[in-house]
Amino acid sequence: MIINQDDKVLLVKGYKRGWEFPGGFVNSEESIKAAAIREAKEESGIDIELTDFLGVEHHIKKTSIVVVFKGRPIGGTIETSNETKDVGYFDLNESLKIMAIDHFKDRLLRCVNENQIPFFIEIP
Known part of the structure; x- marks a missing residue:
């Protein structure tokens, strides 16, 4: 979850899942950070600095683990890529409106609720 100086969340719009946090897979010999x-x-297109560890989601059926960090932009310019068709900063309410997948909305709400951080979620 990347938050800018205006407290807006950076979201990317992919071709399959719609709006979500930027993210992906860890390469061989690469750290999670x-x-x-x-x-x-x-x-x-944004360069970031990680500022906090927020939590872990274990997707049991998919055998995947999502590690969620908080970060802030330190450079770069917003631009799409071959993986994204749109990119932008949105406030919390806008973010929740444009996210199509409920699980991504739940993740966002967990990330902004200080009482739930750090979280460990198991999803069947």
């Missing part, structure tokens, strides 16, 4: 920074840049 380095992957988060790289994926944000690749998908949005």
Whole structure:
């Protein structure tokens, strides 16, 4: 979750899942933190600095683990990529309106609720 100086959330719009946080997979011999920074840049054009660890989501059926960090922009320019058809900063209400997948909305709400951080969520 990347938050700018105006407290707006950076979202990317992919071709299959719609609006969501930038993210992706960790490459061989790459740290989780380095992957988060790289994926944000690749998908949005924005250079970030990670500021906090927010939590973990374990998707049991998919056998995947999502590690969620908080970051802030430190450079770059918003631009789409071959993975994204749109990129932008949105306030919380706008973000919730444009996100099509309920799980992504739930993730966003967990990330802004300080009482739930850090979180560990198991999804069947």
